[in-house]
Amino acid sequence: MPTGWPKWLLMIVAGACTWALVEIALTPHATRASGQSEYVTTGVFTTAHPTAFAAVKDFVNMHPKHPVQPIAYTHTVHLAKGLQCPFCHVGVDQGPEARIPGVTVCMSCHQVIATDRPEIKKIAAYKARGEEIPWVRVYDYSESAHVKFNHAPHIRAQVDCSNCHSDMTKQTTAERKVDMNMGFCIACHKQKQVSIDCETCHY
């Protein structure tokens, strides 16, 4: 800034900038459409991002690669025992979403199996309190992506789960191994010669 600028001008400038910043920082917060994971309790529901920072993260497509889960669940073990994905993730072959299993599902087996393990005890405690396990979502689309993904048709088309969720038999709690950006989807759709019409997924 050249010398000789009057003080009051500098103040105006500084004021304007800071005000703008504050305004952006306070962008109306958001919750997700019901049926989705993140949920914040406030008086008003908007489609905007919670904070400017969240907006930026979304803009540059940043996601937690390996979120910490309340229960140290191990896919490795369960899959090794021959469990199939739909056993816990009910609905994956019927509709758009796959259910993330809750205490009832877990306890249906662990009533009797390995009840002495600390993690299982945690689950039992949840059940005792009549609470659900607060799993953290791993794979999710940002609100502004406007993507409508439907599991069922993909499974009918023999797309293996590992294509998008990588090999779960090698994971304990799920990790975001695959970066599900539009290029990822398009590449597969092109290769399988299925529709790459925008409205197939975006509506």
Place this chain on the structure above:
Amino acid sequence: MQRTAEQIEQDLLRPVFHTSKKYWVAVAFATSLFFAGVAAFCYQVYAGIGVWGINSPVFWAFDITNFVFWIGISHAGTLISAILRLTNATWRRPVTRCAEAITVFSVLIGALIPLCHIGRPWLAFWMIPYPSERRIWPNFRSPLAWDFFAIATYLTGSTIFLLLPTIPDFAAIRDTATGLRKKIYRVLALGWQGTPRQWQRLETAMHIMAIAIVPVAVSVHTIVSWDFAMTPVPMWHSTIFGPYFVAGAIFSGIAALILTMAVLRKVLRLEEYLRRIHFENLGKLLLTMSLLWFYFTFAERLTTWYGNAPPEMVVFWDSIRKNFAPLFWIMVFCNFLIPVPILGIKRLRTITGTAIASCTVVVGMWLERFLIIVPSLEHKFLPYSWGTYRPTWVEDTLMAASFGFMALLYLLFSKFVPMISVWEMKVGLQPHGGVPVATAEGEHHGLVLEGPLPTDVVE
């Protein structure tokens, strides 16, 4: 009484070396305007563009009006100076630079406005054709995409066109300046030594640019007009829009140029250099454009009226008789009824006279753009969906800021570059023409001043 090269250099470089208190006040004012605009824009991004007055169905209003207005202004410079250079009009010398400066800055502002007006400015880069994993390119059928390329080209072109002839002046400053300033200008001067070879190169380059910039300028405003003409909106969907807009643009451009010159003349005390003849000649040009503008407007309205298509007639009557009648008739006064007599009668075609005329024209041309956009959008085909428009403080602020930004850029520019091309003025001094370093080559490069200065310049 003629001035010597030394005096010229001294006069014209003075602003670069000496800064008055007034100057800082002006800068302060312009800056505060500009930052008010920045603040307003931040607020708009935070709250949503709904803080504007736009609504359904009036989705464009002040924003696009200003966009067209500034792009229009930009046609002053480049076009004028390019044509004057090509036609070798000798009186152009003191005029060209401030004209070219206007161009660059107003294009810059014009290009910024669409970025502010879109709903999601942070995604504006999707207009740029770049390969991505999405495998989507911009839609090259869209006039907005055309706009993007046309304006980008125009901006680069006019910038080069502005900077080329300043090189020798940078060199001149470099030679007189000291310390940091010297360092800076050494860089800017690009090692200009004024060798015949360099002069020749400069000449050729300027010729090429002068020739190249004209079609670009014409195409830019034609494309801007197509933003409207390509859509089935009453009174937009017209074949006359291309030339109509170009003419209007040059019209407003010249007016802006005259105004700027009048201001510079007073502020930088250039009475000796910006003389009556310049205003008189530009005034004549302005007069021509005014008549041309009237012709186009008349033709456009007459065809609409004769065509008598119901949806168009709604807009037609609304703009000349109903809600927008006041604005419309103010526009006619500002663009035609006031300037024509002033510029037509020689006695009135004084510096003040032309300045006044230019003032009204600038206002009138802004109104013209507004009256093209809003009445049509308010009255599209289904009467049920008609609407109205009122601007909000945010839009007003942004508009004021665009003028503030223009002033700011101009002020800063005038601080770093002599607003009148020093070396070209010197060229004007040569009794038998030729460049400062006397060389025969000069003759072949049209740098030579044929004959002595016009009497009224000398007197």
Place this chain on the structure above:
Amino acid sequence: MQRRDFIKISALSGAMATLEACRSPEQQLIRFVPEEELIPGIATWKPSVCTLCSAGCGLQVRVMQGDAEVVRRGQYGLMKMGLAKKLEGNPQHPVNLGKLCARGQAGLQVLYHPDRITHPIKRSGSRGSGEFQEITWDDALKELASRLATLQSSNSANSLAFLARPMRGQRRELIERFLKAYGAPPAVWYEPFDETVLRQANLLSFGRAALPTFDLRRADYVISFGADFLGTWNSPVAQSIGYGEMRQGRPGRRAKFVQVESRMSQTGANADEWIPCRPGTEGTLALGIAHVILSEKLAPGGPTSPAGSLEGSRAGSVIAGWSAGLPDFAPAALEKQTGVSAAVITRLAHEIAQTGSAVAIIGGAPLAHTNGLFSALAVNALESLIDTGRDQRPILGFMSEPELGDAAQSAVPLQGSLASLNGLAQAALLGQPHAPQMLLLYDANPIFSAPPGVRIREAIAKIPYIVSFGSFIDETSAQADLILPDHAPLESWLDSIPESGSFQAVANLAPPAVAPLHDTRAMPDVLLGLAHQLGGDVAKALPWTTFDALLRAAFIPLRTRGGSINKKTDDEFWSTAQEQGGWWSDAPTAHAAGAQGGGSQGAGSHAGSQPAAATSSLVPAAKHAPMAPAAPEFAGTPAEFPFHFLPYVSQAFGDGSLAHLPWMQELPDVLTTAMWSSWVEINPKTGERLGIRQGDLVEIASQQGSVRAPAVLSPGIAPDIVAMPVGQGHENFGRFATGRGANPLSILAPLAEHQTGSLAWAATRVKLARAGGPEQAKLILFAGGMRGFPHEEEPR
């Protein structure tokens, strides 16, 4: 800008909340184990019943899993639960055949309304101050029970009053039984736009005290006297379905539709011919048409039909001078009175006579004059004359009543609801020996909807203890001392008995579509609980512990009635009824219908397909002396109050009980396209005369008071009429309705229909004056232009 500011503020606090949330959203709220395991993303459809008006349409609720903030075990938390996402008509339902009106679909917002009362509350401030404090259900019920007990023991049980909106079904049954057993007087059923007059008229003309059902799909000519049967009157969805068919459902056969009214309603807007007529003279006009038909012996449906003959028409016999051919009703004589030219009357008569199956309908404003019953009887007489039922049965008929068990539905009283409300008010005001000591409020809001003359506000203020079961704070429940919020309809067991809209007998039934969102309890369960606590006769009269048990007891007998459910065991029947959304009898066959309709008798004796139900309300016609024509009376002198005031049921808000729903607020009015505001419709000429422009603020004053609202100049209204929609002008009804617009009911004169004592809401006279410019009025219209139908291509 308040709304945006509000958002700003909440945005601010929200941003704070989110900052913590960003660390780990899951720690924000505990998550409950779901009560039912739904597959995410897959929608299930559950049956339900629309309770927003009396039509009783069947619903299908689209239920999907989602996260909701709920109260369980007195603790707030997140739960994955079934959420209602959309309401659609039940395709099997005989009344609405899978269709649903705008209001019905907005029922969703009643469930999720941000201003719902989420838990029982007790008045903490002075009455009406709106200060309440939270209270547990146990405490609330204990308090109420003890008060009821003391009231009973101090043998002033008959000073318990129950005020509710009229309904047909087991809720009504439950309430009446409770009161009877408790020893209290019968409940007061109040709504401003009740249909008592029409029921009375139909009883006299056709022997059925019920609303008529029209088989419009077979009609060739429809003449309607003020009945907004496509918009808000009777069973709009069923009637709209029929309307569509009568217009374009039969290739080469398109019915003509004539609407007679003084202000163009949505229905009138669809008429082929719209005939404005003086308020209150509709009946006279009808008899004028009848006169022409009778005198010129134009026998509709061909000379063979005896319907043209004078004797035999029961409906006619209740009109004085009918058998003489209505000598006093020569068209020429009616011109001045009705404002309809003799030529038109004669032409209408001839047109009607030409066509085969014609029907005359009356409803709405014509019944809301002091001579409403006469008008109704007159139109009924015309109806019976022209509705020959060329094919099978007449167009006009009556729905049969399902014979529910034990708790059989009681006949709707033929006392105008204004009269009964008046009784309550007077008792309270005069402090009579049995003045109400305790008032139970259910779904009625008389302070908003009763004319000021009733002084219900003062009356309620005098009642020592008021309990409301409402889900929302409205003008009346704001006066309550204790509020025990009911479930939203979609959260509760529902049942109702449609009165019209089909020729089948229908008994609606639906289990809760979704689990309760808030800490609320179903009103019937609360009453049953109270009965249990009170013990004695009350407990004996209501042996059931839950409402669904009561419903089951009532529905089981239907199993043997055939109809839509054919099951061996009661359990099967009960579960099927829940899946179907109720029980309905088989559609009447042409033959059966013919018998029922008694074609040759005109509409003489339409009755249900079950004789028992039909005869239940039959009274001998002869008993009633023929009715002499009566001229309408109005409150206010023409000199002082030059305009007739016509409030009308709002397209969006009904009688105002739906004004709190944002979807309804933003629904552009059908004729004026006004949103979020109320308005006054006046004729452009009148506006010109009084210097009132579109959007100006005008003041309407009657003897009772005055209201202000923006003016809408409408060509569809007579110059001497001022019309205003009911619904806005709530002083206390949630964030979306409070303080919005003006309430026309607040300036009505407490005039009643002479014979039945129901509110004559169209009998008030007013004066009109400009009170300000558009800036004060704030009229919000969706439409930019109102003229100039866009040019279209020539039909191919």
Place this chain on the structure above:
Amino acid sequence: MSHKWGMVVDLDRCTGCEACVVACHAENNIPTAGADQAALGRAKHWIRVERYWEGDFPDARIRFQPVLCQQCEQAPCEPVCPTYASYHTPEGLNAQIYNRCIGTRFCANACPYNVRFFNFFNPQWDMPLELQLNPDVSLRTVGVMEKCTFCTQRIKAAEIQAEAEKRDLKDGEFNPACAQSCASKALVFGDLNDPNSEVSRLERSNRGTKLLGELGTKPNVTYLERGTWEDAKNG
């Protein structure tokens, strides 16, 4: 055989009841603008029932005309979009891809029917109203253009269902929310490529017209003019 979705609006059946309007709001998560915004002309109704007065008292008449996106084959809104957010799907719909929209609003200006709506703010619902939101339809954010989609989510659902059951779509198997709720059957939706579908049968009616047909937008929505009693009597 690929589909070409179209609709027929029978102006003789339409009663102007506006059930379609509310149905659309409920199905497509259309936020209510609120009084202030509505006053500014920002109320969103993907389908609206236009009504026009004709004549004066006592001969005043009203004409109702439901207007929704006409899904033009030569849609003015499509070529003008610089980012392909507004484009033509293989099934003949004018799709609006929200996440690709940068909000130039050019399409809305180009649309002669004014059936495109802009999100001037981030839509908001006072809790718990948001629980009614349809998870099959995305929530449009600020600065994005939106419009009638013929309830494309229902089309997709039906197509996926049919694909799962290895069969073709049946006519009338599903309907957009507006047609589904229309009591008088004024709105009829279907596949115009199927000559036997009800919609193509009605489209061939001699009462058929196109709204602003002279603009050459080739709408896939056809309007059936009102009939008269006299016509019907004369057969």
